[in-house]
Amino acid sequence: VAEVEIPIGPQHPALKEPVNFRVFVDGERVVRLDLDVSYNHRGIEKAAEARDFPRALYLIERICGICSHAHATNFVKGIETIMGVNVPRRARYLRVIVGELERIHSHLLWLGVAAHEIGFNTLFMYTWRDREIVQDILEAISGNRVNYGVNTLGGVRRDLTDGLRARILEDVRTLEARSRYYLDVLTQEETFLVRTRRVGFLSRERAEALGAVGPTSRASGIPFDIRRVDPYEAYEELPVEVITASTCDVLGRTVVRAREISESLRIIREAVENLPGGPISVPAPRAAPKGEVVSRYEAPRGELIHYIRTNGTDKVDRLDARTPTLANWPSVVDAMVGHYLADIPVVVSAIDPCLSCTSRITVCDLGDRTKSVLTWDDLRDHGIRFYRERRGV
Amino acid sequence: VTVGPPPAEELAVRLRGVEGVSDVVVQSSRRLSARLNPAHVRAVLLRLRDAEGCWHLSAISGVDTRASIEVVYHVSWRDGVVLSLKAAVPRDEPRIDSVVDVMPAANLYERQAHDLLGVVFVGHPDLRRILLNEDWPADEYPLRKDWKPDPKKRYGGPATGGDARG
Numbered sequence: 001v002a003e004v005e006i007p008i009g010p011q012h013p014a015l016k017e018p019v020n021f022r023v024f025v026d027g028e029r030v031v032r033l034d035l036d037v038s039y040n041h042r043g044i045e046k047a048a049e050a051r052d053f054p055r056a057l058y059l060i061e062r063i064c065g066i067c068s069h070a071h072a073t074n075f076v077k078g079i080e081t082i083m084g085v086n087v088p089r090r091a092r093y094l095r096v097i098v099g100e101l102e103r104i105h106s107h108l109l110w111l112g113v114a115a116h117e118i119g120f121n122t123l124f125m126y127t128w129r130d131r132e133i134v135q136d137i138l139e140a141i142s143g144n145r146v147n148y149g150v151n152t153l154g155g156v157r158r159d160l161t162d163g164l165r166a167r168i169l170e171d172v173r174t175l176e177a178r179s180r181y182y183l184d185v186l187t188q189e190e191t192f193l194v195r196t197r198r199v200g201f202l203s204r205e206r207a208e209a210l211g212a213v214g215p216t217s218r219a220s221g222i223p224f225d226i227r228r229v230d231p232y233e234a235y236e237e238l239p240v241e242v243i244t245a246s247t248c249d250v251l252g253r254t255v256v257r258a259r260e261i262s263e264s265l266r267i268i269r270e271a272v273e274n275l276p277g278g279p280i281s282v283p284a285p286r287a288a289p290k291g292e293v294v295s296r297y298e299a300p301r302g303e304l305i306h307y308i309r310t311n312g313t314d315k316v317d318r319l320d321a322r323t324p325t326l327a328n329w330p331s332v333v334d335a336m337v338g339h340y341l342a343d344i345p346v347v348v349s350a351i352d353p354c355l356s357c358t359s360r361i362t363v364c365d366l367g368d369r370t371k372s373v374l375t376w377d378d379l380r381d382h383g384i385r386f387y388r389e390r391r392g393v
Numbered sequence: 394v395t396v397g398p399p400p401a402e403e404l405a406v407r408l409r410g411v412e413g414v415s416d417v418v419v420q421s422s423r424r425l426s427a428r429l430n431p432a433h434v435r436a437v438l439l440r441l442r443d444a445e446g447c448w449h450l451s452a453i454s455g456v457d458t459r460a461s462i463e464v465v466y467h468v469s470w471r472d473g474v475v476l477s478l479k480a481a482v483p484r485d486e487p488r489i490d491s492v493v494d495v496m497p498a499a500n501l502y503e504r505q506a507h508d509l510l511g512v513v514f515v516g517h518p519d520l521r522r523i524l525l526n527e528d529w530p531a532d533e534y535p536l537r538k539d540w541k542p543d544p545k546k547r548y549g550g551p552a553t554g555g556d557a558r559g
Contacts, residue, residue: 038527327451
């Protein structure tokens with residue numbers, strides 16, 4: 001059998017940051033997949049050891065450009081746990097509000113990218129237009145569209161005025177109507193269903209064994225959401241409905257995210273309407289006693305872990321950040337096997353990788369040693385053409 | 394409404410009888426830590442998986458304590474409990490059995506600790522570099538506390554004064 005090796009990446013115009021895949025295909029079918037994520041190691045864990053907590057917080061917020069609040073909140077709540085600082089209730093609610101807005105913006109961004117990967121550009125335009133509403137709220141709260149800088153040790157740095165609360169509630173109404181519309185499109189539109197149903201199958205057993213997290217695992221029927229099982233900040237008072245799907249495919253991962261947008265909107269409404277009074281921060285000490293903490297956070301892509309050790313100074317002794325995408329890579333590798341080359345863009349996109357994939361693809365036929373170079377756009381076009389010819393979508 | 398001791402307490406009681414596990418500390422209602430004898434890592438994780446209903450390996454962290462390298466296994470339960478098992482291995486010969494066949498999720502986490510701290514996971518199916526670039530000098534592990542970049546060495550990228558585009 002002429003097995004063909006196809007290196008994909010490391011550059012990718014659709015998603016952020018580089019990753020390289022070596023795809024082995026037999027005809028159109030993927031036999032196995034290998035990945036290389038080493039292109040952009042920034043040494044942030046090492047750099048964090050050299051900065052005091054307030055400075056490290058700004059560094060850690062920049063681990064990710066999309067879920068920056070997830071990293072910042074997870075880090076400060078870890079340090080606060082070691083210090084024994086009691087964050088005021090109002091600050092906990094505000095952290096939740098910004099965190100859920102971030103989840104919506106991340107899921108809408110993802111929905112647009114996934115729609116684009118299958119050639120459904122109308123949906124891409126719609127979702128990114130609606131994402132602007134979320135970005136505008138975040139800017140009104142924090143002054144920034146990304147890297148909000150809302151957190152500080154002991155609480156938050158930004159408060160909500162009554163006027164801003166009214167505006168958020170109004171925007172939430174608009175977004176609620178839009179998220180209902182998206183759920184209708186995603187579950188009824190034939191173009192979308194043909195490209196996602198039974199594509200990238202990941203059984204519940206494999207998802208558990210491979211350590212999948214977030215929407216990737218919930219779409220395989222695993223009711224695992226840190227906000228629910230290990231509640232932090234205000235989630236004890238604002239219980240989250242854990243959204244799952246049982247289809248174990250790309251469609252399931254999409255439906256889970258679409259329904260999570262509605263659930264996040266509900267939490268934001270509840271938090272804004274019942275925002276407790278009082279201060280938004282308390283003074284925190286400069287240094288932390290010797291200690292360790294496993295801080296967990298349900299980031300848009302799943303369980304985020306910061307393992308922090310402190311040594312009595314104002315710096316961390318060790319910070320290990322395990323991001324949800326690292327936990328989800330093995331699932332991509334598993335879910336691709338047996339599928340069409342044409343499905344790679346959508347299956348890779350379906351874990352919402354916070355690393356990117358591809359720009360240049362070298363096709364190398366091991367049989368006759370020929371090589372050719374494709375771009376990610378070529379692969380995307382190939383996928384769209386493949387399904388148009390075979391399935392008429 | 395849960396009645397009785399918090400989940401972490403119950404687990405701690407059972408863990409205290411497991412061979413290879415010592416110094417079990419309950420940090421909060423959903424967090425525990427314990428020391429793990431590196432020789433027992435596979436047996437202990439197998440037991441947690443099969444007899445204790447632990448279903449998720451959340452992460453493996455490598456820590457240089459200056460006295461030894463600690464390999465920390467964060468395993469978690471459905472009820473939100475996380476147990477951090479700390480196995481200390483010698484800095485000059487940091488070897489420990491791989492647990493990839495017990496918990497496949499360990500694969501990338503073990504490669505990460507290998508890459509950044511030089512831990513050798515015996516029996517890992519594919520212990521290659523994962524985060525550092527391929528031209529990073531061998532035997533240099535940046536997360537070790539005594540690591541300092543040597544100004545005379547190259548740590549990847551284009552040669553000094555050179556142009557990446559050639």
